[in-house]
Amino acid sequence: MHTSAPISTSPTATVEDYLALLYVFERDGQPAIATRLAEQVGVSLPTATATVKRMVRDGWVSLDEKKGIHLTPDGDQIARSVMRRHYLVESLLRHVLGVPWSRIHEEAHAIEHTITDDTLERMQGKLKNPLTCPHGNPLPGEEQMVAHWVKLIEMKAGESGTLRRIHEIAENNHDLMAFLETNGLMPGAKITVREVMPFNQTLTLEVSGSPVVLGAATAEWLYVDQNHRSESKH
Ligand SMILES: [Zn+2]
Ligand SMILES: [Zn+2]
Numbered sequence: 001m002h003t004s005a006p007i008s009t010s011p012t013a014t015v016e017d018y019l020a021l022l023y024v025f026e027r028d029g030q031p032a033i034a035t036r037l038a039e040q041v042g043v044s045l046p047t048a049t050a051t052v053k054r055m056v057r058d059g060w061v062s063l064d065e066k067k068g069i070h071l072t073p074d075g076d077q078i079a080r081s082v083m084r085r086h087y088l089v090e091s092l093l094r095h096v097l098g099v100p101w102s103r104i105h106e107e108a109h110a111i112e113h114t115i116t117d118d119t120l121e122r123m124q125g126k127l128k129n130p131l132t133c134p135h136g137n138p139l140p141g142e143e144q145m146v147a148h149w150v151k152l153i154e155m156k157a158g159e160s161g162t163l164r165r166i167h168e169i170a171e172n173n174h175d176l177m178a179f180l181e182t183n184g185l186m187p188g189a190k191i192t193v194r195e196v197m198p199f200n201q202t203l204t205l206e207v208s209g210s211p212v213v214l215g216a217a218t219a220e221w222l223y224v225d226q227n228h229r230s231e232s233k234h
Helices: 013-027 034-041 045-057 073-096 104-114 117-126 174-182 227-231
Strands: 061-064 068-071 160-166 190-197 202-207 210-215 222-225
Touching: 013 034, 013 045, 013 068, 013 073, 013 104, 034 045, 045 061, 068 073, 073 104, 073 117
Parallel strands: none
Antiparallel strands: 061 068, 160 190, 160 222, 190 202, 202 210
16 A cells, blocks of 8 residues: 555646646737736636645646746646647537527637547547637647638728637627627638728727727737738739
8 A cells, every 4th residue: 555645646626727827828920928817817816826835736727027928848738739629619509509699708718628539639630620719729730720810900991801710819709709790700800991090099990791899908819811812913
């Protein structure tokens, strides 16, 4: 009978959530700080800070005064596994079960921690190896396919393209997702920027012939493929 303390090898669901967020922050060049973790997870700053401290102790992240919170190789491996599970559960809910697009993120979030590797592999095959989630966010390892999509906020009046991606952070905002769904602003939508009003922090789009007014804060999270423009250069 051995009495040594068990070494914790698998992180809790909470730690998995933090790791996944840190992965998204790092992937998209956003500051990885406790304030933003607290904001996204919906806890107080002291709670987030305490969790981060435990994660440093357990070897999932390292802390740097200047550069913020960083995933260790172990943390990164878990984070990628969580994101893969998250994106594939979203795809399963959407494409196999027909769950409304605006709801799949939060439902996947509740399920993703309990998916086994075997089930995940089966899902991947059933879904025919998707490269992105139903919101257009890349599966770990597929980042290059989203690299040329531009932020909607950077587009000018008269420019058009195909909406491809709603950023993972925006997926957390249920009201925003419901608004986008109601207005047909989902990946694949053909959009044209009709008017940009910087003084008003809004831009007006044409989506399937109808005008939709978006705030700059929302347009910041949407990405558009303007590929037809670069193709015409050849
Ligand atoms: Zn999501
Ligand atoms: Zn998604």
